Amino acid sequence: MTENRVLRGPLLSFREDPGGEDQPEAGSVLYLEDGALWLDHGHIRAVDDYTRLAPSLPPGIEVVDYSGKLMMPGFIDSHVHYVQLDIMAAYGRQLLDWLNEYTFPAESRFVEREHAEQVAEVFLDELMRVGTTTAQVFCTSHPVSVESFFIAAHRRGLRMLAGKVLMDRNAPEALTDTALGGIRDSERLIGDWHGKGRLGYSLTPRFAPTSTRQQLDATGSLLRSAPDLYLQTHLSENHGEIDWVAELFPEARDYLDVYERHDLVGPRSTFAHGIHLTLEARARLAEAGANVAFCPTSNLFLGSGLFDRLACHKVNLAFSLASDVGAGTDLCGLGTLKAAYQVGQLLGQPLTAWQGFYHLTLGNARALHLDAHIGSLREGAEADIVVLDPRATPLLARRTAHTKTLDELLFALMMLGDDRTIFETWAGGKCQHRRDVA
Numbered sequence: 329m330t331e332n333r334v335l336r337g338p339l340l341s342f343r344e345d346p347g348g349e350d351q352p353e354a355g356s357v358l359y360l361e362d363g364a365l366w367l368d369h370g371h372i373r374a375v376d377d378y379t380r381l382a383p384s385l386p387p388g389i390e391v392v393d394y395s396g397k398l399m400m401p402g403f404i405d406s407h408v409h410y411v412q413l414d415i416m417a418a419y420g421r422q423l424l425d426w427l428n429e430y431t432f433p434a435e436s437r438f439v440e441r442e443h444a445e446q447v448a449e450v451f452l453d454e455l456m457r458v459g460t461t462t463a464q465v466f467c468t469s470h471p472v473s474v475e476s477f478f479i480a481a482h483r484r485g486l487r488m489l490a491g492k493v494l495m496d497r498n499a500p501e502a503l504t505d506t507a508l509g510g511i512r513d514s515e516r517l518i519g520d521w522h523g524k525g526r527l528g529y530s531l532t533p534r535f536a537p538t539s540t541r542q543q544l545d546a547t548g549s550l551l552r553s554a555p556d557l558y559l560q561t562h563l564s565e566n567h568g569e570i571d572w573v574a575e576l577f578p579e580a581r582d583y584l585d586v587y588e589r590h591d592l593v594g595p596r597s598t599f600a601h602g603i604h605l606t607l608e609a610r611a612r613l614a615e616a617g618a619n620v621a622f623c624p625t626s627n628l629f630l631g632s633g634l635f636d637r638l639a640c641h642k643v644n645l646a647f648s649l650a651s652d653v654g655a656g657t658d659l660c661g662l663g664t665l666k667a668a669y670q671v672g673q674l675l676g677q678p679l680t681a682w683q684g685f686y687h688l689t690l691g692n693a694r695a696l697h698l699d700a701h702i703g704s705l706r707e708g709a710e711a712d713i714v715v716l717d718p719r720a721t722p723l724l725a726r727r728t729a730h731t732k733t734l735d736e737l738l739f740a741l742m743m744l745g746d747d748r749t750i751f752e753t754w755a756g757g758k759c760q761h762r763r764d765v766a
């Protein structure tokens with residue numbers, strides 16, 4: 329198989345945060361109308377105008393033509409549960425009932441290797457179909473759910489973060505581990521998978537209510553012992569959850585303090601939701617260099633609340649964008665952007681298309697400390713690319729035919745685009761998905 333080719337067509341990538349104004353800050357955006365990405369053994373060897381690059385290309389190199397399309401860095405999902413794929417769209421509950429009624433029974437099935445392997449493959453097929461080339465993934469408390477996921481991601485050459493859920497109380501027996509057994513399993517999985525190929529390990533205490541102090545403590549020690557490990561959990565998503573945490577941890581001054589007391593809040597920690605937080609708690613997260621995952625479709629679906637991006641901005645707290653499937657209703661980053669815009673509108677803080685696509689790519693890569701590898705189209709980056717089709721549907725074709733600026737085109741894609749808009753997905757230099765062309 330040839331590992332060396334050129335993708336030619338319009339391309340967009342961010343060099344910096346474009347800022348929140350209507351127009352991006354000078355120098356923050358790279359847009360080439362007739363661009364070229366020279367792919368070489370899974371990496372981007374050069375990015376330039378096609379005509380400028382052409383003289384330095386080896387004779388006979390394959391050039392794939394994407395005129396009329398738009399190339400971007402592959403999308404990143406900072407928080408998603410692969411094991412909840414089959415309970416998306418479960419009716420009518422808020423968080424705690426939804427967990428007990430739908431989530432825990434579904435997760436109990438991941439004790440079976442065959443089930444885990446099958447769902448891992450379907451999930452990764454779906455990620456490729458929606459243009460997501462990297463995700464930070466919750467598995468279940470069963471080590472086999474993690475092995476199955478990593479094996480499938482490794483075989484495909486994907487950059488993924490994942491981890492075994494730690495939960496040693498307040499959940500069905502089929503899902504609980506023990507404080508130390510859970511840590512031992514995590515250590516073994518870290519040894520087998522962290523840093524293998526493009527994979528990384530996230531320590532995954534589900535959320536404060538399902539771990540004992542002993543388990544949280546042991547998790548904190550492990551995180552401190554290996555500063556390149558990640559941590560993912562949930563924080564301040566729902567009022568019932570917050571009240572429960574206050575009952576379970578009366579010594580803590582607030583929900584975040586539970587995690588702080590156990591040394592779980594660091595620069596590689598992702599806290600999903602973080603909706604109901606004081607400005608002071610946000611400032612503490614910012615101080616630690618942590619990020620909060622904004623999961624707009626999930627927050628709307630479970631009725632959890634409206635995420636205040638500007639409050640984060642005020643204290644310099646990084647947020648990432650996430651689907652949070654199975655509570656989220658859309659795996660596709662375009663769906664996440666559409667909902668993020670709508671949530672922003674309800675708070676009087678609309679999200680520009682520049683901000684949206686920045687966060688879905690370079691912003692998320694930075695939040696996850698992966699920007700040395702992914703998140704932008706630049707020389708030396710890994711070749712993870714999504715090719716969008718602005719004419720994917722008759723309606724989208726009609727609407728985008730009327731756009732006069734790149735800004736308008738991006739906004740139309742963000743509001744009207746969906747999985748059909750993803751024409752191709754490349755990861756690790758290989759085409760991993762091509763939309764069926766009628």
Ligand code: GUN
Nearest residue numbers: 431534535562626652655
């Ligand atoms: N809090 C604890 N577990 C979960 C989960 O699986 N999904 C969501 N949305 N919130 C959680």
Ligand code: ZN
Nearest residue numbers: 407562600652
């Ligand atoms: Zn979640």
